[in-house]
């Protein structure tokens with residue numbers, strides 16, 4: 001999909017204006033240099049932008065936005081480019097606005113337990129800066145070494161510990177953002193809320209379509225006194241899924257509750273030797289954190305629940321080293337899968353937890369129909385699935401079959417009452433499934449809301465919310481294919 | 493007490509009709525928060541008829557209820573299953589509906605630890621000012637499909653849409669609860685809370701009034717015991733009554749017959765006490781401060797702003813804007829957001845910021 005057209009006159013004028021407004025090292029226009037920005041972590045989609053702006057400060061960010069608007073040139077904000085839905089995919093006639101150089105931690109305030117940071121600060125860097133005060137930033141996406149807080153806000157990123165400690169939206173207090181017209185918006189406040197509409201909630205997860213985040217104040221939580229992890233093995237995926245529901249029904253909200261199926265267990269074990277039971281159909285990793293006495297008491301209760309629900313084996317990590325080893329397999333699961341298949345495609349639907357067993361069985365059936373293999377490793381506690389479809393991009397037709405299977409999986413998530421994306425965002429990737437999840441009036445409302453911020457629709461155009469025309473075409477295609485999708489469902 | 497009933501279609505039709513005629517509507521729940529915000533000129537629309545819990549699955553940690561469902565009914569249902577709403581919403585005069593809770597977005601003493609109303613909102617079904625029925629969010633805990641217009645409803649006071657149905661995250665009620673009282677000044681209380689805030693304590697309430705700091709601990713027995721031993725102070729016997737009084741504003745501090753306006757300041761928790769005359773009550777570990785004072789609105793607002801926060805004229809006090817005035821660009825954006833949902837301006841016009849809207 002590489003697209004390199006000669007810039008139009010408007011685009012040339014825009015580049016000239018940018019050159020004047022930015023220092024030499026803050027504008028890339030050579031194809032060689034642009035190549036590094038042609039995709040995010042969803043590398044099946046690529047495009048070269050007109051230019052990449054790398055501003056050093058907020059004034060330069062504002063200048064880029066002003067100039068882009070004057071010349072009606074699209075702008076795509078970019079953090080670290082670890083997004084998995086093509087959110088930071090360049091627009092072929094647009095500018096990529098990288099926030100990577102705005103990477104200062106402006107303040108750690110231990111008394112108020114907050115960190116004030118620029119958007120290009122990496123997620124893990126916040127926790128590292130807070131650790132000397134006994135604090136940390138709780139949302140911990142697996143990409144936390146690399147991904148930025150600006151990207152986390154744009155995607156409402158989650159992580160293994162979000163079941164108990166919340167998603168990005170629950171941990172960001174205040175956002176400063178610049179709109180395309182160059183106005184600075186303050187959303188939220190230095191306390192726990194701000195006046196007026198809750199724009200902090202609205203900006204979070206808005207995928208760079210509403211405004212460009214230039215500063216965030218995030219909440220820091222005390223490091224837990226104790227964290228212990230249990231590993232439980234099960235003979236069937238269904239039994240593991242039932243055990244998840246039973247733990248929650250027991251009134252326990254674990255810090256993390258993750259599931260891996262047999263292919264994932266094997267891949268991870270071969271890769272990092274975490275000591276996983278490779279014969280198990282599924283394992284659960286359940287982490288409990290809090291005060292020492294509290295964790296010990298809950299540990300005993302969780303163990304009893306797991307044993308009652310047919311766990312064939314329950315292990316409690318004896319020390320910190322073993323705890324790290326248990327987690328290492330889970331955290332390395334994606335690269336581990338990368339070793340057993342030339343390519344894989346990561347899905348991100350969320351379903352009601354009660355459906356986990358049934359949906360995984362149906363995914364396995366769909367995979368067989370499509371002649372592909374699927375590996376499952378996911379956030380079981382909140383029903384956020386990450387089926388990894390294994391394929392070989394060099395085998396003719398496999399990518400197309402993979403995408404078709406992916407679409408069926410997301411439709412299945414909607415069908416059982418879930419959503420097409422739990423944490424990776426819609427980007428360019430899930431525009432079609434969005435047509436299934438939302439009706440026309442709701443999509444129209446999304447567009448109207450977007451235009452309240454950006455009437456010219458120049459910020460990240462073509463992402464996150466499908467056009468009505470696209471949905472009309474998509475839905476018509478499906479009806480033409482001879483089956484009205486999910487006839488049993490209410491049409492809303 | 494009405495019975496459970498589904499009035500979604502009739503309500504949407506009513507809004508569509510009003511939109512066609514350009515007729516302003518004043519959305520009414522149980523009226524428990526009628527004092528909050530600016531008065532609305534409009535034809536009353538009774539939202540309480542649409543009531544009943546639609547879906548509740550304790551092990552899925554969510555509940556879906558029609559907006560007119562009495563808060564008390566919902567909370568009783570959750571309690572019967574050992575669960576609760578983390579945000580501890582107020583029930584002024586013992587009343588309140590689920591829709592009113594979300595629309596007002598007010599949270600109780602547990603807010604810093606249990607989350608705000610907006611934190612619990614997973615999805616809504618609502619009618620915009622065009623009379624269209626829309627669904628935002630859903631019933632699952634993690635969902636980033638589409639803009640988060642569901643959470644945007646929290647605190648919008650019915651100016652964007654008429655809520656029909658809301659899905660809320662619920663959580664387990666703790667096994668043990670204890671309240672400790674320590675005698676100290678407000679400044680000392682803030683000092684101690686700043687230090688304790690960095691420790692992993694099972695705090696779920698921290699408020700200071702009349703020279704006493706009240707700390708609520710919740711969790712399992714072991715965690716509460718350990719924390720209580722660490723914090724000191726004396727146990728409060730009628731703790732339930734105290735926290736209910738905080739939550740529902742039935743403590744004497746909040747008395748409706750006090751002629752002085754009641755201000756709510758939202759500030760960083762460890763911020764020093766502003767030097768304003770009047771009576772103070774500190775809640776949310778210092779992040780929410782209530783002030784009874786005759787000082788002019790501008791003075792209160794300047795003090796809150798100097799600390800990075802904002803001030804709400806919660807009750808009384810005449811003509812000043814209820815909510816903290818917005819800078820011009822933000823005000824204009826608020827009007828555009830309102831127009832995006834309600835182009836004819838018929839839903840609770842001016843409830844948030846008075847006649848100039850939204």
Ligand SMILES: Cc1cc2nc3c(=O)[nH]c(=O)nc-3n(C[C@H](O)[C@H](O)[C@H](O)COP(=O)(O)OP(=O)(O)OC[C@H]3O[C@@H](n4cnc5c(N)ncnc54)[C@H](O)[C@@H]3O)c2cc1C
Nearest residue numbers: 079080081082083087141142148150151154157158208213
């Ligand atoms: C191995 C791996 C593991 C991952 N694990 C997780 C996980 O556990 N949980 C999870 O939620 N995600 C995960 N992700 C996805 C990804 O890391 C997150 O979506 C992350 O939040 C993206 O941050 P980024 O800085 O890389 O943003 P980018 O990819 O650069 O951008 C993402 C989106 O944000 C917008 N954006 C970036 N910065 C700004 C800004 N300052 N203002 C406005 N918009 C902006 C972009 O336009 C784009 O739409 C994973 C990715 C990988 C590769």
